[in-house]
Amino acid sequence: MQSLKNIKKLGIMGGTFNPIHYAHLLSSSYVFEKYNLDKIIFIPTGEPPHKRNINIASGEHRYNMVNLAIQDNPNFLISNIEIERDDTTYTIDTLRQIKSMCDEDTDIYFITGTDTINQVYNWKETENIFKLCKFIVTTRPNYVLDDNTKNLIDKHKNKIYFCEIPKLEISSTNIRKRVEQEKTITYLLPKNVEEYIYKNNLYKTDFFKKYEKQLNILKQNLTEKRFNHSIQVAKEAKNLAIQHNVDKEKAFLAGLIHDCCKCFPLPKIYETCEKYKFELDDILKKQPDLAHSFLGYYIAKDIYNIQDEDMLNSIKYHTTGRENMSNLEKIIYIADYIEPTRPYFDGIYEARELAYKDLDKAIQYILKNTIQFNTQKGRIIHPLSIEAYEYYKK
Numbered sequence: 001m002q003s004l005k006n007i008k009k010l011g012i013m014g015g016t017f018n019p020i021h022y023a024h025l026l027s028s029s030y031v032f033e034k035y036n037l038d039k040i041i042f043i044p045t046g047e048p049p050h051k052r053n054i055n056i057a058s059g060e061h062r063y064n065m066v067n068l069a070i071q072d073n074p075n076f077l078i079s080n081i082e083i084e085r086d087d088t089t090y091t092i093d094t095l096r097q098i099k100s101m102c103d104e105d106t107d108i109y110f111i112t113g114t115d116t117i118n119q120v121y122n123w124k125e126t127e128n129i130f131k132l133c134k135f136i137v138t139t140r141p142n143y144v145l146d147d148n149t150k151n152l153i154d155k156h157k158n159k160i161y162f163c164e165i166p167k168l169e170i171s172s173t174n175i176r177k178r179v180e181q182e183k184t185i186t187y188l189l190p191k192n193v194e195e196y197i198y199k200n201n202l203y204k205t206d207f208f209k210k211y212e213k214q215l216n217i218l219k220q221n222l223t224e225k226r227f228n229h230s231i232q233v234a235k236e237a238k239n240l241a242i243q244h245n246v247d248k249e250k251a252f253l254a255g256l257i258h259d260c261c262k263c264f265p266l267p268k269i270y271e272t273c274e275k276y277k278f279e280l281d282d283i284l285k286k287q288p289d290l291a292h293s294f295l296g297y298y299i300a301k302d303i304y305n306i307q308d309e310d311m312l313n314s315i316k317y318h319t320t321g322r323e324n325m326s327n328l329e330k331i332i333y334i335a336d337y338i339e340p341t342r343p344y345f346d347g348i349y350e351a352r353e354l355a356y357k358d359l360d361k362a363i364q365y366i367l368k369n370t371i372q373f374n375t376q377k378g379r380i381i382h383p384l385s386i387e388a389y390e391y392y393k394k
């Protein structure tokens with residue numbers, strides 16, 4: 001870290017920075033200008049061992065990203081003092097450490113948001129914190145302060161400033177979500193930070209490595225085209241699950257396995273029915289192709305070792321749907337219909353849009369289209385689909 005000597009007004013910008021993005025940089029630069037600061041020092045928070053979480057990149061990575069983001073700005077500095085501490089980090093300790101590195105008369109400004117200022121009354125050694133620094137609170141229109149904070153402000157009148165900053169709808173949570181969904185994050189953060197994220201594989205879960213065994217069995221049982229479709233359904237299901245707060249691992253795996261019986265030749269379909277004592281109803285007898293989802297239930301359980309009943313049901317009902325489906329069942333049903341390599345057909349864009357907004361509306365839309373399409377083709381509609389359509393129409 002550069003020296004903190006000869007700085008009259010020093011801003012401190014703390015945060016997880018997981019990852020740092022343009023809203024952090026813009027608000028820092030805005031505060032820097034408005035309060036005539038000499039420098040701002042970015043201090044990424046540490047990661048106490050008990051709080052370690054797969055969604056938080058390591059301290060080293062977060063430090064490196066901040067470093068890249070501020071490298072062109074001589075007014076912005078960075079410190080690793082919180083990252084180096086293995087314990088729970090308290091602001092008072094950080095402030096004391098920074099203060100000891102500055103000149104006697106340096107004014108320290110702790111830059112924070114309204115969420116944080118509402119907690120300051122509860123921090124360790126609040127009174128001593130106010131002896132060491134002032135606060136600059138960046139706000140949005142209509143911000144709310146709780147009563148404890150109002151008392152705190154009364155008590156420390158000249159030590160808390162409020163600064164309205166331009167609104168930028170960028171959040172680290174959203175950036176991480178986008179990386180996971182393989183969507184672009186360009187223009188949300190500096191280019192070099194974006195490159196760093198990809199180079200170091202941050203914020204991604206490697207499902208393909210994890211389910212290598214299932215993938216190998218699947219490969220042997222599907223045509224190449226069907227195998228690729230299954231991968232696409234798995235990815236789409238994972239993204240829908242993230243969007244709708246459903247277990248993404250279950251969605252990915254169920255999506256991967258959903259068509260595991262699709263390429264069975266007829267004799268193998270009959271053989272499998274016999275083995276698991278599954279009786280084909282009249283409709284399945286006439287359209288044995290539809291049976292692949294019902295048989296998928298048994299094969300997924302037996303061969304792919306899936307024991308979760310919700311996952312098994314999402315495989316079982318992925319062709320017909322049914323009344324009152326679970327969210328996971330809906331996701332597999334929808335992902336099968338909208339996966340990105342499906343050739344274009346009428347309604348696909350609408351279905352894709354609905355899928356990420358409202359699962360029930362998407363289900364209703366897809367059931368309607370499918371029933372219409374199959375009727376035109378002269379196929380018999382399975383009663384489960386008709387019941388499902390009646391159910392979701394309401």
Ligand SMILES: [Fe+2]
Pocket residue numbers: 258259262292293318319
């Ligand atoms: Fe299928």
Ligand SMILES: [Fe+2]
Pocket residue numbers: 229233258259336
């Ligand atoms: Fe499928």
